[in-house]
Amino acid sequence: MSYLKARISDIRILSPSVKLFEIDLGGQPFTYLPGQWVDLKLQTGAANQNAAFSITSTPNGNNAIEIAVKRAEHLPTSLFIHDQLKVGDDVNISEAQGETVLPENVGQNQPIVFIAGGTGITPFLSMLRQIYAIDRHFHATLLYSVSSVDECLFYDELTEMKNAYEGFEFLLTTTREAAHHADFFGRINSEMLKLIGLDHKAQFYLCGPPQMVDDLAALLADLGVADSHVHYDKWW
Template identity: 35%
Template sequence: MDWQNATITHIETLSPRVKSFFFRLPEPMSFRPGQHVLIRLTAPDGYRAQRSYSITSAPGPGKAEELELAIERFDDGEVSPFMHDAAEIDDEIEIGGPIGGHFIWSPDDPGPVLFIGGGSGVAPFMSMLRQRASIGSRAPVTLVFSARTREELLFFDELSKLAGAGDGFSLTVTLTREAGAHSFRAGRIDAAFIGGVVAAMKMPLRHVLICGSDPFVETATEGAIASGIDPALIKTERYGS
């Protein structure tokens, strides 16, 4: 594992529980969309805690000099409370990686591809979609984004802009805990919903990627299989375990 002391250059609040942290890397890094890095914190007494976070930024044409990580605050976590409550611009944070070779997708792949993300599980898909846009890919991709409320739809403005580009990317949003008037689908993901999304794509799927919390991934995977998707096409990534 290669470790380096990255410097926080910018912090952006995405939702009440999620912030994006932008890091400048002293040693530029090559990575693939969907990979993640480790953040390691060391206490004065030498105790170390580390957690893995999906890279949100796109790799770019060469090695990345900066990384963006979308970090959700878990009250019982060892890393995320420090990042949310104590970390500041110009702080140096140990970052290791990149790691992971399973949950990746290259926009060079012709598709079609179905992404299903729950909450901050949208993070690796942002890297993939940003990379897709940067190289001018027209691979058919649909993102189903499930969030509890409208204010928890991370990167929604950017995703909406990408979906409006007319290049084969479409966005479907469902909210699970907001009963008020809104233009999105209401309710959890199930087999009938996923089946409808797949039917609208009108082409046989090549890949299905699902990312989110353990319960979300279990429910979405069961729904995908029940809708008729071949389990061999499905890859999953879980957080908060």
């Protein structure tokens, strides 16, 4: 696989544990679809290591991409990115990868339900930005699970989308502490899915920790959603 040499052009704090990194591609050709991800090749100590991250930005011609990285004490690459990378540093990124993308006929009388956990929101934000740049009336629902409101990424932007687009529903659940900003408390379950209005014609996109995705896929199957309507990525 070939890699492009790029540069960190901006770093922003999204939450107590997550940073957003803007990567300037320096005018090099780079194509991707909302929902895809890239590998970063990192020199951490004596060896190169790769780490995969979903692209949060949308293809808009500005020749830069954004990724959100959660600090995880058990992952050396995560610690290196959080503690060592700074604006102006060079990084090597792969071509865009991943097949969990929006269907070509998105918007043709088929709503989408996005279910995300933690930084699993990142590919869906790219998709939502793309959807509503094309069709302000598209019907989509986002059910987002986080440990606490402080760890809800892009809360302001998602709330603005909810207020701006009548077809968009944004629902938040917190799992460790209840909050007045949240619509639910606890892990996503069948009752929550029924309350948001389970539509078996919808396409369901899942992204989050592997166990969460496995549990949700099984839950949707139990509720009668066809396997062909369920699409997902997992962290690894």
